[in-house]
Amino acid sequence: MRLTRFLLRRTAQGILVVWGVITLVFLLRFITPGSTIDFVAPLDASPELRQRLAEDLGLNKPIYVQYADYIVNLLQLDMGNSLLKGRPASDVIFARLPATLELAIAATIVAILFSIPLGVISATRRHQPVDYGATGFSLIGISTPNFWLGIMLILIVGVNLGWLPTSRRIIGFGPALELLVFEGRTIGIQVWFEHILLPSITLGTYFTALITRLTRNGMLEELGQSYVEVTRAKGLPETLVKYKHVLRNTMIPIITVLGLQMGTLIGGAVITESVFNWPGLGTLIIDAINSRDWPLIQGSLIVIGVGFVVINIVVDALYMYFNPQVTFE
Amino acid sequence: MDEPFEITMTQRQDPTTLDPHNHRETPTDNVVLHSYEGILWRGPEGEIIESLATEWEVVEDNRHRFTIRDDVQFHDGSSLEPSDCAFTIQRIVDPEAGGLESPQRDQLAGTTGAEVVDGERAIDMLSGGPNPMAFQNIASYAHVVSEDWISERDNEEIAVEMNGTGPYRLADYEPEEYVRLEKFEDYWGEEPDVDRVEIIAAAEDSTRVSQLLAGETDIISAVPPNDAGRIESEDGMSIADIGSTRILMCPMVYNEEPFDSVEFRQAMNYAIDLDQMIDEILRGFGVPTGQPTLPGYNGHNSDLEPYPYDPDEAESLVEQSGYAGAELELEYPAGRYLLNDELAQAAAGFIDDLENVSCEAVSRDFGTLAGELLDGDLSTTPSFYNIGWGNTTFDASQTLTPFLTEGTAIYHYRSDEMEQLKEQWQVETNADEREQILQEANQLAHDEAVWVFLNREWLVYGINGRIDWDPRQDEYFLAQGMNQA
Numbered sequence: 035m036r037l038t039r040f041l042l043r044r045t046a047q048g049i050l051v052v053w054g055v056i057t058l059v060f061l062l063r064f065i066t067p068g069s070t071i072d073f074v075a076p077l078d079a080s081p082e083l084r085q086r087l088a089e090d091l092g093l094n095k096p097i098y099v100q101y102a103d104y105i106v107n108l109l110q111l112d113m114g115n116s117l118l119k120g121r122p123a124s125d126v127i128f129a130r131l132p133a134t135l136e137l138a139i140a141a142t143i144v145a146i147l148f149s150i151p152l153g154v155i156s157a158t159r160r161h162q163p164v165d166y167g168a169t170g171f172s173l174i175g176i177s178t179p180n181f182w183l184g185i186m187l188i189l190i191v192g193v194n195l196g197w198l199p200t201s202r203r204i205i206g207f208g209p210a211l212e213l214l215v216f217e218g219r220t221i222g223i224q225v226w227f228e229h230i231l232l233p234s235i236t237l238g239t240y241f242t243a244l245i246t247r248l249t250r251n252g253m254l255e256e257l258g259q260s261y262v263e264v265t266r267a268k269g270l271p272e273t274l275v276k277y278k279h280v281l282r283n284t285m286i287p288i289i290t291v292l293g294l295q296m297g298t299l300i301g302g303a304v305i306t307e308s309v310f311n312w313p314g315l316g317t318l319i320i321d322a323i324n325s326r327d328w329p330l331i332q333g334s335l336i337v338i339g340v341g342f343v344v345i346n347i348v349v350d351a352l353y354m355y356f357n358p359q360v361t362f363e
Numbered sequence: 364m365d366e367p368f369e370i371t372m373t374q375r376q377d378p379t380t381l382d383p384h385n386h387r388e389t390p391t392d393n394v395v396l397h398s399y400e401g402i403l404w405r406g407p408e409g410e411i412i413e414s415l416a417t418e419w420e421v422v423e424d425n426r427h428r429f430t431i432r433d434d435v436q437f438h439d440g441s442s443l444e445p446s447d448c449a450f451t452i453q454r455i456v457d458p459e460a461g462g463l464e465s466p467q468r469d470q471l472a473g474t475t476g477a478e479v480v481d482g483e484r485a486i487d488m489l490s491g492g493p494n495p496m497a498f499q500n501i502a503s504y505a506h507v508v509s510e511d512w513i514s515e516r517d518n519e520e521i522a523v524e525m526n527g528t529g530p531y532r533l534a535d536y537e538p539e540e541y542v543r544l545e546k547f548e549d550y551w552g553e554e555p556d557v558d559r560v561e562i563i564a565a566a567e568d569s570t571r572v573s574q575l576l577a578g579e580t581d582i583i584s585a586v587p588p589n590d591a592g593r594i595e596s597e598d599g600m601s602i603a604d605i606g607s608t609r610i611l612m613c614p615m616v617y618n619e620e621p622f623d624s625v626e627f628r629q630a631m632n633y634a635i636d637l638d639q640m641i642d643e644i645l646r647g648f649g650v651p652t653g654q655p656t657l658p659g660y661n662g663h664n665s666d667l668e669p670y671p672y673d674p675d676e677a678e679s680l681v682e683q684s685g686y687a688g689a690e691l692e693l694e695y696p697a698g699r700y701l702l703n704d705e706l707a708q709a710a711a712g713f714i715d716d717l718e719n720v721s722c723e724a725v726s727r728d729f730g731t732l733a734g735e736l737l738d739g740d741l742s743t744t745p746s747f748y749n750i751g752w753g754n755t756t757f758d759a760s761q762t763l764t765p766f767l768t769e770g771t772a773i774y775h776y777r778s779d780e781m782e783q784l785k786e787q788w789q790v791e792t793n794a795d796e797r798e799q800i801l802q803e804a805n806q807l808a809h810d811e812a813v814w815v816f817l818n819r820e821w822l823v824y825g826i827n828g829r830i831d832w833d834p835r836q837d838e839y840f841l842a843q844g845m846n847q848a
Contacts, residue, residue: 067731069734072733072734073733076466077752077772077773078469078772078773079737083468083469087466118379119379119380119538120518121519126539129537129539188573189573192573199577200574200577200579201565201574308566308567309567
């Protein structure tokens with residue numbers, strides 16, 4: 035019951051957040067220079083043509099009417115049409131969302147796979163060559179700009195060695211999985227994997243570096259606690275001490291950071307997407323902002339808002355798992 | 364049977380629609396012109412050639428007749444009727460007729476409609492008055508759709524399907540990911556070499572270059588000049604380039620200080636070393652301009668040379684103008700055209716080098732800048748800005764009218780002389796007379812130094828050696844013009 039109440043409260047909060055975001059966006063429209071009509075109408079359009087196009091798109095209604103219309107439509111799950119693409123904004127956004135989620139999850143997996151073992155090893159072998167290697171790697175990882183790493187990987191692995199494709203996604207994970215399950219063909223998954231590998235390494239490197247550091251520092255702090263001595267005195271094997279007890283207590287800050295980063299990634303990783311021609315939300319939102327395509331901007335912000343709320347719920351649930359002292363209340 | 368010849372082409376932007384009449388962008392044309400054809404068409408140098416019409420003539424000043432082919436099929440199997448051509452023109456100029464508010468309507472300015480000629484395979488295009496641009500406009504716009512097919516669909520469907528008469532039919536379309544086209548077997552014209560085409564887009568320059576070098580795509584547009592050498596040095600890769608239909612310039616608002624002085628405006632042109640800018644920044648991919656109209660266009664004045672680089676002359680003209688000590692800002696739209704940030708900064712730098720003028724380049728967001736330019740209010744327009752202008756009608760008037768005559772959304776210059784010339788070029792139907800009027804207007808624009816004239820933008824393509832292709836001035840890259848090498 036407490037769980038249901040918790041979820042209900044969080045959902046209500048989430049709706050409030052999204053509503054707040056939409057309202058803010060409408061307020062911003064007041065003070066943002068430039069109008070969508072400048073992008074829809076050709077540069078040499080006559081004033082009459084501009085006027086008619088604006089009417090056609092509903093741009094010349096007062097802003098509060100547009101706001102009311104939007105909210106009413108949204109309650110019917112209609113986000114309006116993208117002004118530039120003429121298609122429903124929801125179609126445009128949901129076509130891009132899977133690519134963004136795949137990349138966000140893949141980058142996080144890359145990060146977890148490498149960072150946690152690296153952090154643990156480096157903490158338990160403090161001031162040994164492995165530790166220096168790991169801290170050196172994380173320093174480089176944190177300070178390497180994404181676009182540079184991406185372009186280098188493309189040039190070396192894609193162009194010079196020819197091992198992996200340079201860009202694009204070709205097939206989504208969903209259709210690739212369908213191909214595997216229903217037709218027993220692995221080619222889909224293989225193509226998908228080949229295409230997502232470089233972007234997820236590019237995007238994941240920074241997180242790997244960040245979380246390696248967090249893990250190392252957290253582990254070092256915990257290893258100094260007296261309960262560690264007690265568990266050792268009880269005769270528990272060293273692996274169990276490190277991974278079951280110490281690491282578990284280090285997880286709270288790591289999950290917080292992972293959650294935050296995932297939240298950012300839901301909005302798309304603009305630079306990585308653009309270098310790898312990955313059809314995600316990030317480049318879409320930038321284009322939408324640059325062309326003042328408000329329905330598309332609003333729709334994307336709603337999706338991102340919902341993503342944030344969901345991730346926060348998951349993060350809270352994970353807190354409880356790792357530290358039962360945390361409760362729903 | 365040979366292997367089918369399949370190619371992939373990467374451009375900068377995805378098409379925003381597949382409706383040939385609901386856009387004004389080259390990336391969309393690059394897709395839809397595989398499937399839709401004009402009543403007339405253009406050769407690679409811009410000359411008008413036949414397409415779905417075999418003959419075209421002026422019947423009266425306001426009545427232009429086109430004789431339509433009788434051996435043409437749409438992709439859905441129906442045959443092309445003259446009524447389809449008339450409907451196409453109606454759909455662009457009349458929102459009631461085709462249920463569409465077409466952004467191309469101004470491109471057929473003056474045209475009021477079209478009708479089928481009784482008892483003939485011909486249509487008449489009707490105008491409110493004399494229409495000297497009729498054939499130029501029809502050669503650039505009015506891509507023919509099937510009246511029945513359009514009537515049965517709403518605009519959302521027309522945006523994702525195609526049914527034209529062109530050499531390629533739509534095979535598969537995933538918006539913002541790819542468009543796949545295949546050869547249309549019943550095409551009336553010459554059978555193209557390429558069997559299947561995939562068109563994709565990558566906004567990032569380095570991504571397109573990598574795709575080409577890795578062999579993932581066969582042809583890329585907008586190669587950055589700095590990468591051209593690298594592509595050429597690669598085995599089996601080459602560069603193809605041609606002057607585009609776009610010019611870059613820095614308009615100066617004629618009634619704002621200090622630009623209300625002709626001497627001052629001329630001084631700005633003498634101040635910049637355009638040749639050096641083109642060599643250093645564009646690696647030679649560009650040509651200096653000295654008038655609004657490009658060579659080969661109707662109305663180009665071949666007597667006019669670009670302003671030479673002469674800073675001493677510039678300084679003395681500034682003195683004469685009485686605006687010595689002027690402080691200027693040159694506002695440019697960030698990253699909008701090929702290296703225009705660097706070009707604008709260099710131009711501002713040259714002007715700043717003058718003893719008696721200081722100038723600073725200011726980066727602007729294109730949307731914001733466009734808003735200020737297009738609101739029809741000259742007082743909100745920056746007095747000195749950088750912009751690019753494409754003119755695919757190959758007629759001088761499509762550049763002169765919007766910028767240099769009063770009453771358009773983007774004008775920044777007005778003079779009685781130019782207004783009088785406009786009155787004439789809008790109605791003169793004698794081709795030679797009209798050309799002279801336009802040449803005179805270009806002379807005036809040059810003498811009056813209405814802009815700081817910059818370069819003609821260059822089109823630079825990277826091509827895999829398995830394709831043989833000559834680029835077109837109008838920026839279209841279409842598979843029907845490509846051959847297996």
